[in-house]
Amino acid sequence: xxxxxxxxxxxxxxxxxxxxxxxxxxxxxxxxxxxxxxxxxxxxxxxxxxxxxxxxxxxxxxxxxxxxxxxxxxxxxxxxxxxxxxxxxxxxxxxxxxxxxxxxxxxxxxxxxxxxxxxxxxxxxxxxxxxxxxxxxxxxxxxxxxxxxxxxxxxxxxxxxxxxxxxxxxxxxxxxxxxxxxxxxxxxxxxxxxxxxxxxxxxxxxxxxxxxxxxxxxxxxxxxxxxxxxxxxxxxxxxxxxxxxxxxx
Amino acid sequence: xxxxxxxxxxxxxxxxxxxxxxxxxxxxxxxxxxxxxxxxxxxxxxxxxxxxxxxxxxxxxxxxxxxxxxxxxxxxxxxxxxxxxxxxxxxxxxxxxxxxxxxxxxxxxxxxxxxxxxxxxxxxxxxxxxxxxxxxxxxxxxxxxxxxxxxxxxxxxxxxxxxxxxxxxxxxxxxxxxxxxxxxxxxxxxxxxxxxxxxxxxxxxxxxxxxxxxxxxxxxxxxxxxxxxxxxxxxxxxxxxxxxxxxxx
DNA sequence: TGTACATAGTGTATATAATACACTATATCT
DNA sequence: AGATATAGTGTATTATATACACTATGTACA
Numbered sequence: 001x002x003x004x005x006x007x008x009x010x011x012x013x014x015x016x017x018x019x020x021x022x023x024x025x026x027x028x029x030x031x032x033x034x035x036x037x038x039x040x041x042x043x044x045x046x047x048x049x050x051x052x053x054x055x056x057x058x059x060x061x062x063x064x065x066x067x068x069x070x071x072x073x074x075x076x077x078x079x080x081x082x083x084x085x086x087x088x089x090x091x092x093x094x095x096x097x098x099x100x101x102x103x104x105x106x107x108x109x110x111x112x113x114x115x116x117x118x119x120x121x122x123x124x125x126x127x128x129x130x131x132x133x134x135x136x137x138x139x140x141x142x143x144x145x146x147x148x149x150x151x152x153x154x155x156x157x158x159x160x161x162x163x164x165x166x167x168x169x170x171x172x173x174x175x176x177x178x179x180x181x182x183x184x185x186x187x188x189x190x191x192x193x194x195x196x197x198x199x200x201x202x203x204x205x206x207x208x209x210x211x212x213x214x215x216x217x218x219x220x221x222x223x224x225x226x227x228x229x230x231x232x233x234x235x236x237x238x239x240x241x242x243x244x245x246x247x248x249x
Numbered sequence: 250x251x252x253x254x255x256x257x258x259x260x261x262x263x264x265x266x267x268x269x270x271x272x273x274x275x276x277x278x279x280x281x282x283x284x285x286x287x288x289x290x291x292x293x294x295x296x297x298x299x300x301x302x303x304x305x306x307x308x309x310x311x312x313x314x315x316x317x318x319x320x321x322x323x324x325x326x327x328x329x330x331x332x333x334x335x336x337x338x339x340x341x342x343x344x345x346x347x348x349x350x351x352x353x354x355x356x357x358x359x360x361x362x363x364x365x366x367x368x369x370x371x372x373x374x375x376x377x378x379x380x381x382x383x384x385x386x387x388x389x390x391x392x393x394x395x396x397x398x399x400x401x402x403x404x405x406x407x408x409x410x411x412x413x414x415x416x417x418x419x420x421x422x423x424x425x426x427x428x429x430x431x432x433x434x435x436x437x438x439x440x441x442x443x444x445x446x447x448x449x450x451x452x453x454x455x456x457x458x459x460x461x462x463x464x465x466x467x468x469x470x471x472x473x474x475x476x477x478x479x480x481x482x483x484x485x486x487x488x489x490x491x492x493x494x495x496x497x498x
Numbered sequence: 499t500g501t502a503c504a505t506a507g508t509g510t511a512t513a514t515a516a517t518a519c520a521c522t523a524t525a526t527c528t
Numbered sequence: 529a530g531a532t533a534t535a536g537t538g539t540a541t542t543a544t545a546t547a548c549a550c551t552a553t554g555t556a557c558a
Contacts, residue, residue, distance in 0.1 A: 007320045008257035011350075011361055071256045071359050075350040099348040099363040101260075101324040110320050112260055112363075114348040183535080200537070201517065218525095224533040225524040432506080449508070450546065467554095473504040474553040 009101075009110035013079040014066030014151065016097065016158030017049040017089065017118040019127070020175040020188060021138050045140040046191040048155055049120070049127065050147070051086055052135035057107050058148035062139075064155070066113065079116045087136060089127050093119040093174040095165075097157050105150045115154045117161055123177035166192050170211070170247045173232040181219055181227035182206060189249070205249050211237050258350075258359035262328040263315030263400065265346065265407030266298035266338065266367040268376070269424040269437060270387050294389040295440040297404055298369070298376065299396070300335055301384035306356050307397035311388075313404070315362065328365045336385060338376050342368040342423040344414075346406050354399045364403045366410055372426035415441050419460070419496045422481040430468055430476035431455060438498070454498055460486050 021044075050062040065086040069078040076094060083089045094116055101112040120127055122138075139145065141159060144152070165171055172188045173180075186202050206212050211233045218226035237247070270293075299311040314335040318327040325343060332338045343365055350361040369376055371387075388394065390408060393401070414420055421437050422429075435451050455461050460482045467475035486496070 006317065008259050009318070009320060010257050011260065068255065069258065069350070069361075071258060072352045074352055075348060075361070096347050098345050099324060101318070101363065103321045103323055112318075112324070112361075114350065114361075181535090198517075198519085199535095200519085203536080204538095205516095218535095222534080223526045225526085225535050227535055430506090447546075447548085448506095449548085452507080453509095454545090471505080472555050474506050474555085476506055 007110075009112050010106075011069045012066055012111055012113040013069055013075060013082060013116060014064040014100075014113050014154055015049075015079055015083055015094075015116045015118045016064055016155050017083065017087070017092070017120055018141075018158065018162065018175070019047050019049065019120045019122040019138060020191070021045050021047040021122065021140070044187050044191065045142075046188075047138040047140055048144065048158075049087060050137060050139055050145075053148055054134065061148040062145045063148035064115075064151045065136075069114075075114050076116070079114075079118075083118065086134060087127055089118075089120055089125065091125070092121075093171065095161070097154065097161055100150055100154060102150065113149075113154075115157065117158045119171060119174040121175060121177065162192055163194075167249065168247060170232065170234075170237060170249075173234070179215060179217065179229040179231055181229060182212070183227055185212075202249075209247070209249070211240075256359075258361050259355075260318045261315055261360055261362040262318055262324060262331060262365060263313040263349075263362050263403055264298075264328055264332055264343075264365045264367045265313055265404050266332065266336070266341075266369055267390075267407065267411065267424070268296050268298065268369045268371040268387060269440070270294050270296040270371065270389070293436050293440065294391075295437075296387040296389055297393065297407075298336060298338075299386060299388055299394075302397055303383065310397040311394045312397035313364075313400045314385075318363075324363050325365070328363075328367075332367065335383060336376055338367075338369055338374065340374070341370075342420065344410070346403065346410055349399055349403060351399065362398075362403075364406065366407045368420060368423040370424060370426065411441055412443075416498060417496060419481065419486060419498075422483075428464060428466065428478040428480055430478060431461070432476055434461075451498075458496070458498075460489075 049065065051065050053059050053061055053063050065083055066079075067082040067086075069075060073081070076096070079094060083092070095118075097115040097117050099112055099114050103110060105111065105113075141155070144155065146152075147155070162171075166189065172185060172192075175188055176184055182203055185206065186197055186199065189202070190196050212230050213233050215229045215231060217229045219229060220226065237245075241247075298314065300314050302308050302310055302312050314332055315328070316331040316335075318324060322330070325345070328343060332341070344367075346364040346366050348361055348363050352359060354360065354362075390404070393404065395401075396404070411420075415438065421434060421441075424437055425433055431452055434455065435446055435448065438451070439445050461479050462482050464478045464480060466478045468478060469475065486494075490496075
């Protein structure tokens with residue numbers, strides 16, 4: 001059988017993990033994250049998860065979580081495994097961003113990386129807590145440190161894909177807890193799109209979908225009128241989508 | 250310096266090259282393609298370029314053009330090189346589709362491929378003519394033979410990306426000659442989107458862009474009233490786009 | 499030469515979607 | 529009790545999308 005004898009590049013996966021770093025909503029009051037897990041961000045910001053490298057090259061620099069793909073491992077499985085190992089995250093949204101393969105992107109040898117966009121719900125899964133061993137942290141997307149390799153380009157590609165996807169698919173709910181306020185949804189759209197939206201028009205559009213169902217609960221521990229909590233009817237969404245419906249907000 | 254000693258996968262590039270196979274427009278009357286270059290397609294169809302493999306595995310089967318990435322070669326450069334070698338195509342539109350890396354997608358060894366979407370203008374560059382040595386041909390997207398490896402999935406991903414891109418970017422003009430009729434543009438949208446469009450509304454929308462400029466020429470050698478030829482004002486488009494304009498059709 | 503045929507080219511009325519915009523309600527905090 | 533902070537609500541206007549049918553102009557051929 002024919003086989004290929006020329007040198008092979010190394011292949012890695014890297015994950016641009018986005019989360020919403022926000023004052024914890026009162027509906028689940030315990031386990032507030034420690035302040036030193038957050039870097040240069042104000043509540044309500046879109047953040048990226050970075051780890052500090054402990055090996056050369058770029059030892060000490062911040063980088064995206066990721067690592068080498070095993071020889072018999074599926075790419076997505078590798079991304080999930082590396083994320084689990086380095087950050088303890090499970091149960092997250094994962095979507096491929098693409099391959100990055102400039103010949104000089106890694107000084108050791110030729111390394112082609114397959115980048116993934118991940119979204120993690122920081123309300124239900126306090127991620128940084130599981131990463132104390134390897135220095136890890138959430139950084140506001142507008143306030144990133146210098147990154148190792150070409151990871152700045154990967155983050156930029158992730159943001160671009162987020163912006164492109166957010167209007168056509170209900171991915172914002174991947175960031176939010178099961179029960180959320182409409183204000184949270186709007187703030188998230190604003191953070192991702194980088195523009196501010198009209199409150200009444202935005203809510204009109206959300207309500208028109210009939211997919212955001214109000215609950216008999218309101219948020220707690222806020223110093224003002226409490227907002228009603230809602231949930232996203234994913235089941236109904238999947239059913240509608242099967243019939244050709246497309247999310248649009 | 251640290252280096253990675255585990256086995257590396259092979260990395261390839263594969264190109265889903267799309268073209269518009271159509272009765273040659275009269276504005277450039279010579280060099281009609283031979284009929285035996287076309288397979289199972291009627292004029293005006295969206296087609297994909299396939300080559301017949303002469304090596305194992307899948308010897309004899311149809312496959313996407315592509316091949317191994319050299320150890321110091323950029324991914325996009327590898328795609329362009331392979332396309333040039335196998336099909337003689339130059340000067341085409343190229344966009345990454347993503348990485349395909351299921352562990353068993355190649356029976357020889359672990360092979361991860363980076364797939365590209367390419368569009369070629371068959372009016373100005375008669376591609377198949379340059380490929381007589383290796384059996385190559387254009388196949389209608391709805392009439393593909395069984396393909397080697399996971400290339401059917403790659404073609405499907407390419408079609409999906411075409412459909413997603415065509416509304417937000419003026420990529421249709423990558424398929425068409427410099428001078429084209431409005432009917433050609435509409436047919437192409439219809440072929441890509443798989444739905445039929447209203448002639449008057451479509452032309453209204455095209456005209457509203459002010460980017461489709463009518464020429465003082467009409468098509469020739471047609472058995473009916475000749476349509477006016479137009480060109481796409483790419484220069485003006487790039488200028489508008491730099492100011493935030495987005496194509497929308 | 500004239501008539502059948504094939505496609506080019508054109509406008510208006512209606513429905514739907516997007517935008518702009520400001521006040522009242524309800525909770526906390528002091 | 530009053531200050532403050534956010535929740536929550538509707539209408540009028542504008543822009544965009546859709547539905548729809550006839551005339552114009554060339555070729556082919558009887």
